[in-house]
């Protein structure tokens with residue numbers, strides 16, 4: 082299906098949120114659920130208005146209503162450049178949590194969705210939640226302590242190899258030592274320990290954010306080897322659908338969203354939407370900030 086290509090006006094330093102809205106528009110299963118069911122919620126209603134305007138817009142639309150609302154929730158100062166990542170996490174969490182409120186209120190959480198053959202509540206949470214198990218092994222007594230960890234985004238540190246699968250591996254295996262020692266209940270003292278994370282279930286939409294800013298708020302502009310497609314286990318196959326790209330320095334700069342459909346690539350730069358070459362997309366892919374992957378194996 083063709084994606085609607087509507088630009089978003091920039092009312093003054095809003096590119097960070099325009100790029101988030103363009104990325105969310107590519108979460109088609111989420112948007113379809115929101116627009117085809119009669120659901121209500123503060124941010125849901127504003128987001129539905131936005132989707133409606135987007136779908137009916139000709140060249141570009143003014144997203145100021147949703148931008149103002151989310152900015153005010155987050156206590157943003159007027160017309161300052163902000164971090165897309167914070168806004169994406171906030172709005173996505175709000176949408177999922179308001180949908181959950183709605184299905185709980187209607188007492189339909191346990192209804193089975195026939196197309197995916199799972200409970201409605203599990204379907205909603207599977208749109209964005211990464212369910213992991215965290216196992217911490219004490220280096221002194223070898224005791225293993227396990228706990229659940231639900232997250233909605235992978236934050237990956239850029240390592241020396243600049244290799245994606247290596248970065249995911251490092252995310253899953255971490256060491257606690259130095260100032261970050263682990264308090265082992267069995268030894269009853271602070272010890273060195275190893276963290277191992279294993280995936281329990283993965284979401285339809287996987288957001289991957291590269292830590293492109295160091296402790297001194299400097300940008301790490303290194304090229305990273307990011308794949309178009311990767312697998313997690315034999316159940317999840319992820320395809321790259323879009324990238325939020327930040328150009329310029331930490332204090333200012335400009336955010337743009339790049340979308341990918343089959344073999345066509347599009348740049349969403351505020352009110353301007355234009356096709357770009359695969360070569361340009363390839364370059365952006367190496368230097369991107371937030372990546373949207375969609376799983377194709379779990380809901381065919």
Ligand SMILES: [Zn+2]
Pocket residue numbers: 219220221222223224265266267268269272
């Ligand atoms: Zn111990």
